[in-house]
Amino acid sequence: xxxxHAIIAEDVYKHFGEIKALDGVSIQGEAGKVLGLLGPxxxxxxxxxxxxxTLLKPDSGTIRVGGLNVLRQKRHVREIIGLAGQYAAVDxxxxxxxxxxxxxxxxxxxxxxxxxxxxxxxxQFALSDAGDRLVKTYSGGMRxxxxxxxxxxxxxxxxxxxxxxxxLDARARIAMWDTIRTLVSGGTTLxxxxxxxxxADELADKxxxxxxxxxxxxxxxxxxxxxxxxxxxxxxxxxxxxxxxAAEALATISVDAPQADKARGHVVIDVENGAQSIAEVxxxxxxxxxxxxxxxxxxxSLNDVFLSITGEEIVEEEIKPQRRGFGRRRSA
Amino acid sequence: xxxQTATAAFSAGASQSSALQRFVWNFTDTLIVMRRNxxxxxxxxxxxxxxxxxxxxxxxxFTYVFGGAISFSTGGDYIGFLLPGIIIQTILFASANTTVxxxxxxxxxxxxxxxSLPMSRAAVLAGRxxxxxxxxxxxxxxxxxxxxxxxxxxEDLGSGLxxxxxxxxxxxxxxxxxxxIGLFVKDPEAAQVAGFIWLxxxxxxxxxxxPTQTMTADWLRAFAENQPVSxxxxxxxxxxxxxxxxxxxxxxxxxxxxxxxxxxxxxxxRYARVASR
Numbered sequence: 001x002x003x004x005h006a007i008i009a010e011d012v013y014k015h016f017g018e019i020k021a022l023d024g025v026s027i028q029g030e031a032g033k034v035l036g037l038l039g040p041x042x043x044x045x046x047x048x049x050x051x052x053x054t055l056l057k058p059d060s061g062t063i064r065v066g067g068l069n070v071l072r073q074k075r076h077v078r079e080i081i082g083l084a085g086q087y088a089a090v091d092x093x094x095x096x097x098x099x100x101x102x103x104x105x106x107x108x109x110x111x112x113x114x115x116x117x118x119x120x121x122x123x124q125f126a127l128s129d130a131g132d133r134l135v136k137t138y139s140g141g142m143r144x145x146x147x148x149x150x151x152x153x154x155x156x157x158x159x160x161x162x163x164x165x166x167x168l169d170a171r172a173r174i175a176m177w178d179t180i181r182t183l184v185s186g187g188t189t190l191x192x193x194x195x196x197x198x199x200a201d202e203l204a205d206k207x208x209x210x211x212x213x214x215x216x217x218x219x220x221x222x223x224x225x226x227x228x229x230x231x232x233x234x235x236x237x238x239x240x241x242x243x244x245x246a247a248e249a250l251a252t253i254s255v256d257a258p259q260a261d262k263a264r265g266h267v268v269i270d271v272e273n274g275a276q277s278i279a280e281v282x283x284x285x286x287x288x289x290x291x292x293x294x295x296x297x298x299x300x301s302l303n304d305v306f307l308s309i310t311g312e313e314i315v316e317e318e319i320k321p322q323r324r325g326f327g328r329r330r331s332a
Numbered sequence: 333x334x335x336q337t338a339t340a341a342f343s344a345g346a347s348q349s350s351a352l353q354r355f356v357w358n359f360t361d362t363l364i365v366m367r368r369n370x371x372x373x374x375x376x377x378x379x380x381x382x383x384x385x386x387x388x389x390x391x392x393x394f395t396y397v398f399g400g401a402i403s404f405s406t407g408g409d410y411i412g413f414l415l416p417g418i419i420i421q422t423i424l425f426a427s428a429n430t431t432v433x434x435x436x437x438x439x440x441x442x443x444x445x446x447x448s449l450p451m452s453r454a455a456v457l458a459g460r461x462x463x464x465x466x467x468x469x470x471x472x473x474x475x476x477x478x479x480x481x482x483x484x485x486x487e488d489l490g491s492g493l494x495x496x497x498x499x500x501x502x503x504x505x506x507x508x509x510x511x512x513i514g515l516f517v518k519d520p521e522a523a524q525v526a527g528f529i530w531l532x533x534x535x536x537x538x539x540x541x542x543p544t545q546t547m548t549a550d551w552l553r554a555f556a557e558n559q560p561v562s563x564x565x566x567x568x569x570x571x572x573x574x575x576x577x578x579x580x581x582x583x584x585x586x587x588x589x590x591x592x593x594x595x596x597x598x599x600x601x602r603y604a605r606v607a608s609r
Contacts, residue, residue, distance in 0.1 A: 055444060076450075081448070087440070103445070108450070
């Protein structure tokens with residue numbers, strides 16, 4: 001194994017009353033690489049990030065970040081890490097520039113250095129024009145960018161991004177990916193949490209899948225998907241009574257056994273090449289006189305990874321996209 | 333083995349700040365956070381205007397509505413009696429901002445940001461209490477102007493200023509109580525109530541508006557005469573009306589020091605826990 005681990009968590013437990021937020025988690029993040037922490041809402045990702053970044057004390061476990069003991073050398077850890085949380089932790093009553101200067105000053109940069117760094121970051125994150133406006137006038141995407149900028153003011157060696165794109169629309173998400181890629185190309189170690197397989201796939205060198213406070217799989221994106229076919233085809237039948245018959249007809253096309261939902265007339269198959277297989281699917285069903293309502297081809301989702309690992313689907317309510325909101329406890 | 337190698341590789345670059353430097357940072361960090369809070373007030377001028385108008389309204393109402401009735405027991409000069417008291421009341425009520433402000437900060441992600449920085453932990457709180465104290469001092473200034481307009485005069489400017497300083501110092505001590513409360517309540521809505529409610533008995537069962545000897549219930553008079561608000565209000569009143577009583581001043585300073593000594597550590601202790609949920 002490599003000696004070069006910038007992030008090490010061993011056997012970390014954190015229970016909140018009955019809830020086992022972390023139930024013996026171990027992860028290792030290599031220096032200069034991107035570690036993706038993938039899991040549904042409530043899996044324990046944020047709890048782990050808060051522990052790794054000194055914000056939360058675990059019940060037990062060993063945590064080292066940048067070679068430092070997170071439990072005993074909090075202050076030193078804070079000098080070498082950056083954190084951008086799930087809720088943009090920026091100050092609404094200040095302008096974008098003032099936010100960055102304040103953070104720079106609290107990292108104990110000189111006034112001049114803090115101002116220069118703020119300028120530089122505003123440019124880098126396409127916020128120059130909005131830099132002197134109050135943050136409360138910013139859009140969700142702008143707040144996230146400012147939050148990210150604030151997290152790298154002191155050029156941290158190790159960066160933690162907790163669901164950096166949750167709540168952003170598709171365009172802002174892709175822009176955020178570009179920003180993150182640029183950020184880590186300079187050799188920063190990154191731990192990124194996400195609910196989206198696609199995001200982990202795009203950004204992470206190694207992925208740890210976590211659910212119910214436990215690591216349930218880890219590896220590169222390719223390794224995780226090795227058990228998965230490359231494409232999925234979702235078919236909704238006109239007559240749900242034909243579901244079993246359709247599943248049987250598609251069994252030879254699908255890599256794994258087709259999943260059939262009789263109540264909804266829904267069949268899912270996985271195939272090597274979706275575009276080629278669609279024709280076969282249509283032919284197979286047509287020859288049995290089974291009518292199709294809808295037919296969709298898609299890339300594997302987090303849910304598919306879960307299914308292949310645990311045999312269970314993610315509970316529906318947990319994968320609903322989150323409300324866009326910045327108040328941590330507003331709804332609690 | 334793995335860990336030792338990693339330690340060697342990483343800690344070389346970490347800036348190991350000295351104890352002296354960290355001590356100095358307590359103050360500079362506090363100033364930075366204080367300035368951030370003052371910006372917030374500056375940018376909500378309506379907040380500042382209303383916070384200033386309210387005590388002026390109190391001053392006018394008490395002087396003209398109750399003044400006639402109360403002046404029998406104060407020996408005639410009610411404005412001279414009232415203004416120092418109302419200054420203490422203003423400063424007490426201003427401290428409720430500390431409760432609300434902290435609670436608002438906690439409800440947003442900004443506290444997580446602060447806590448992930450290598451800054452002084454007490455600075456987030458001290459920056460809040462000192463900003464609110466400055467704001468309180470500003471309001472006191474307005475009160476003096478308003479009071480002068482309706483007939484108040486310092487007997488002796490020097491002792492008068494010392495009295496005002498004592499009032500502001502008392503306000504600073506009280507903001508630490510408010511900060512502690514702000515860290516215990518659940519959300520900003522609760523902070524609105526919790527920030528004020530404990531101030532009413534302390535303000536009204538005191539020598540701020542009426543002389544305590546006019547209170548008929550013995551237990552109430554005993555409380556009103558000895559509680560810190562009365563002690564400080566009496567001292568400030570004496571100083572503003574030209575009487576210097578060293579014993580009184582010492583007792584007031586002891587109250588101020590005692591409140592800070594208890595509530596500052598309690599607030600810092602609570603801050604470390606509340607934010608690490």
